[in-house]
Amino acid sequence: DAGVIQSPRHEVTEMGQEVTLRCKPISGHDYLFWYRQTMMRGLELLIYFNNNVPIDDSGMPEDRFSAKMPNASFSTLKIQPSEPRDSAVYFCASSPSPGLLYEQYFGPGTRLTVT
Amino acid sequence: TQLLEQSPQFLSIQEGENLTVYCNSSSVFSSLQWYRQEPGEGPVLLVTVVTGGEVKKLKRLTFQFGDARKDSSLHITAAQTGDTGLYLCAGGGADGLTFGKGTHLIIQP
Numbered sequence: 001d002a003g004v005i006q007s008p009r010h011e012v013t014e015m016g017q018e019v020t021l022r023c024k025p026i027s028g029h030d031y032l033f034w035y036r037q038t039m040m041r042g043l044e045l046l047i048y049f050n051n052n053v054p055i056d057d058s059g060m061p062e063d064r065f066s067a068k069m070p071n072a073s074f075s076t077l078k079i080q081p082s083e084p085r086d087s088a089v090y091f092c093a094s095s096p097s098p099g100l101l102y103e104q105y106f107g108p109g110t111r112l113t114v115t
Numbered sequence: 116t117q118l119l120e121q122s123p124q125f126l127s128i129q130e131g132e133n134l135t136v137y138c139n140s141s142s143v144f145s146s147l148q149w150y151r152q153e154p155g156e157g158p159v160l161l162v163t164v165v166t167g168g169e170v171k172k173l174k175r176l177t178f179q180f181g182d183a184r185k186d187s188s189l190h191i192t193a194a195q196t197g198d199t200g201l202y203l204c205a206g207g208g209a210d211g212l213t214f215g216k217g218t219h220l221i222i223q224p
Contacts, residue, residue, distance in 0.1 A: 004157070042216035043158075043203065056211070091157050102146060102207035106157030 002026070004107035006092050012113045018080040021110045024073055025094030033104060034067055034077050035091040043091070049075065082114045118142070119206055119215035127221040131193055136218040138204035139186045146207040147180055147187045151200045152217070158203055194222045 005024040013019055025032045033048040047057040052069045060067070064083070069075040079086055089111050093104040119140045128134055138147070146165045150158035162171050164180035164187065171178045175198075177190040191198055203217045 043214040045211070045214075048211070093157070102205070102212040103148060103160055103163055104205075104212065105160065106150075108155070109157050 004092055004094055004105055006090075006107035006110050008110060009108060010111050010113075012115065013082055014115055015083055016081045017114075018078065019082045019086075019112060019114075021077040021090050021092075021112070023075045023077070023092030023107060025075070025092070026105055027073070028096065029094035029105070030097050031095040031104075032069060032075050033093040033095070034075070035093065035106075037089045037091060037109070046077070079112075082112075084114045087112055087114050119204055119213055121202075121204060121215035121218050123218060124216070125219045125221075127223060128194060130196055130222055130224050133190070133192050134194055134220070135188055135190045136202055136220070137186070137188050138215055140206060141185065142206070142208065143184050144206035144208050144213075145184070147184070148205045148207070148212075149178055149187070149189055150203040150205065152203060153200045158201075196222045196224050198222050 004026055007022045030051055034046040035043050036046055037043045046059045047067045048055055049069045065079055067077045089109045091106050091109045093106045095104045119138055122137045146163055148163045149161045151161055152158040162178045164171055167182045167184045169180045175192045179188050187204055199222050201217045201219050203214055205212050205214045
């Protein structure tokens, strides 16, 4: 069974450009999460979806960030315009209906570098 | 906001030694998970504990959830170079899943 799939694995772009990160969750998982990881701040939750509906986007740093989940098998995280401080590793994770367990399964991440 | 503090932040030991890393909070969690992350990869779930005082063993790794469900520890016996990685704890509660910043563990041959 394939795990969470993310693309691209690496992205280098110039400041001001639009960046789109993609995620395919594990089939049958109802929850999808987007995280950002840096050495300074660790793993930060940006937004999560339940059954394709955004539930909590309080972690989205600013209006330059947006996320969509048009169907159960695909989600995107878009940054427009990108800035050097957005450089980080972005992870997508999915989870079955969590109950009290909240177990999450992470993709391999997208390393974003904005110059 | 629930916070999880992990200690130590960095740990480097020789292969064969034992070690313990800690995950502490002032908040109560309904569950606590440990993940291991290797360079260039996403975190991988190792274990979930849900009952205060619970102890789970995974080969050479022993996980314990504190009686008050506010803290946890991970003990590794006879560490191997393959144990090298970032160990993250995460607590489940009303705010969802909260991650600590992790312990960077290096096992030297």
